[in-house]
Amino acid sequence: MTDNKEQHPAARLAYRRDNAWDRMGSGERSAAQAFCEKYKRFLGSAKTEREAVAAAQVHLVEAGFRPLPDTAMLRPGDKVYTVNRRKALIASVIGKNPAASGFNIIGAHIDSPRLDLKPQPLYEEDGLALLKTHYYGGIKKYQWLSVPLAMHGVVIKGDGTAVSVVIGEKPGEPVFTVADLLPHLAKDQMDKKMADAVPGESLNVLMGGIPVGAVDLKDRFKLAVLERLNKLYGIVEEDLISAEIELVPAWRPADVGLDSSFVGGYGQDDRVCVYTALRAVAEMGVPERTALVVLADKEEIGSAGNTGMESSFFVNATAEIVSRCLPGYNELALRRVLSHSRALSADVNAALDPNYGEVFEKANAARLGGGVVLTKYTGSRGKYATSDAHAEVMADIRRLFNSAGVVWQTGELGKVDQGGGGTIAHIMASHDMDVLDCGVALQGMHSTFEIASKADVYMAYKGYKAFLTS
Numbered sequence: 001m002t003d004n005k006e007q008h009p010a011a012r013l014a015y016r017r018d019n020a021w022d023r024m025g026s027g028e029r030s031a032a033q034a035f036c037e038k039y040k041r042f043l044g045s046a047k048t049e050r051e052a053v054a055a056a057q058v059h060l061v062e063a064g065f066r067p068l069p070d071t072a073m074l075r076p077g078d079k080v081y082t083v084n085r086r087k088a089l090i091a092s093v094i095g096k097n098p099a100a101s102g103f104n105i106i107g108a109h110i111d112s113p114r115l116d117l118k119p120q121p122l123y124e125e126d127g128l129a130l131l132k133t134h135y136y137g138g139i140k141k142y143q144w145l146s147v148p149l150a151m152h153g154v155v156i157k158g159d160g161t162a163v164s165v166v167i168g169e170k171p172g173e174p175v176f177t178v179a180d181l182l183p184h185l186a187k188d189q190m191d192k193k194m195a196d197a198v199p200g201e202s203l204n205v206l207m208g209g210i211p212v213g214a215v216d217l218k219d220r221f222k223l224a225v226l227e228r229l230n231k232l233y234g235i236v237e238e239d240l241i242s243a244e245i246e247l248v249p250a251w252r253p254a255d256v257g258l259d260s261s262f263v264g265g266y267g268q269d270d271r272v273c274v275y276t277a278l279r280a281v282a283e284m285g286v287p288e289r290t291a292l293v294v295l296a297d298k299e300e301i302g303s304a305g306n307t308g309m310e311s312s313f314f315v316n317a318t319a320e321i322v323s324r325c326l327p328g329y330n331e332l333a334l335r336r337v338l339s340h341s342r343a344l345s346a347d348v349n350a351a352l353d354p355n356y357g358e359v360f361e362k363a364n365a366a367r368l369g370g371g372v373v374l375t376k377y378t379g380s381r382g383k384y385a386t387s388d389a390h391a392e393v394m395a396d397i398r399r400l401f402n403s404a405g406v407v408w409q410t411g412e413l414g415k416v417d418q419g420g421g422g423t424i425a426h427i428m429a430s431h432d433m434d435v436l437d438c439g440v441a442l443q444g445m446h447s448t449f450e451i452a453s454k455a456d457v458y459m460a461y462k463g464y465k466a467f468l469t470s
């Protein structure tokens with residue numbers, strides 16, 4: 001920092017936003033680039049909640065984590081994980097302090113907006129085989145038109161065996177798409193409100209076009225698809241009823257910008273926080289306080305369901321850990337651990353986009369490259385339904401990050417009354433622990449190609465590491 005002699009002494013009193021790159025030396029800049037190479041590989045290989053859990057599990061096992069159910073007592077330095085229905089995961093490193101002093105917890109979510117196949121998806125119309133979808137999470141539907149989609153998921157067959165399906169990721173493999181209407185014939189559509197221009201029931205995926213059998217065979221385009229599916233996976237149409245197939249963008253994560261300063265890719269909300277938190281917990285030594293990382297499902301649809309943050313899975317898994325640390329375990333001990341814990345709700349926030357500057361309040365909006373974002377509150381229409389972090393909690397994290405050299409900024413989700421959103425922070429806070437939203441700012445959030453700054457990704461990793469070891 002050079003001293004500007006012209007400056008008034010009072011200028012020192014003002015808060016100044018830093019750009020993270022300015023604060024990073026060449027060593028840290030190249031560390032961020034290297035970190036993001038691995039992050040892109042994770043992002044490209046974990047496009048669904050199941051794939052993210054599988055990838056996280058591999059990462060944790062390589063780092064020496066053992067399945068929690070296989071352990072008896074836990075001692076400082078022990079590393080364990082537990083998986084809930086292949087869709088949620090909790091990892092923990094046991095600390096030196098007594099469990100009753102509380103845990104350091106990071107919660108992120110592994111689900112992302114997408115198109116899900118309906119239970120009875122396959123039909124034919126006008127000589128085409130198509131698949132019906134029901135979108136998952138908050139999407140702008142037009143973004144999902146005329147882009148290459150890959151099919152990811154699992155089919156549980158009538159005999160209970162599971163078949164995993166991934167089509168459209170390997171070079172040369174077919175992809176899928178929902179065709180958009182040509183502009184030449186879109187007069188009526190273009191006159192509609194954007195929210196109504198693409199009806200949910202029109203998000204039908206092109207699946208096939210070569211018929212089987214004689215011309216008078218009924219449903220011969222649909223039957224042709226069934227024949228192929230049977231050949232590829234040994235499944236029949238009824239098996240699709242017990243399937244979870246997701247259509248996600250087929251493209252890979254990529255560097256964005258001439259200087260490769262950004263990562264572009266699908267699913268960065270919230271897998272950018274998933275990966276950074278995972279790396280942070282996997283690289284820990286023996287912490288003072290027990291560290292816990294929660295990867296929750298269903299955040300994008302309200303955190304309900306037994307794999308979502310509202311599920312007892314979180315408390316149950318915490319109880320399993322506490323009971324292995326405390327000989328005289330009882331419910332009160334568990335409640336004390338929860339209420340003495342502190343948590344970061346690791347989720348993304350909106351980055352200021354100069355193309356749409358009017359929806360942001362610039363003094364309080366996060367910037368790409370501004371560092372990891374501390375979000376005091378989310379919510380909408382007067383902070384409704386948010387966990388508004390206490391000033392004391394903001395102060396603790398600010399002090400921690402400042403002392404650890406973590407570049408951070410504050411963020412707010414757009415102008416007052418412009419819209420809003422939520423995270424799992426309020427659910428974590430309901431266990432009486434202190435919680436702060438802390439994650440990476442994105443442009444194009446919930447789109448098929450979200451943008452993050454590599455400096456921010458790296459600062460999230462650095463921040464989570466500092467938090468877990470504090």
Ligand code: MN
Pocket residue numbers: 109269270299347348
């Ligand atoms: Mn999110």
Ligand code: MN
Pocket residue numbers: 269300446
């Ligand atoms: Mn989201």
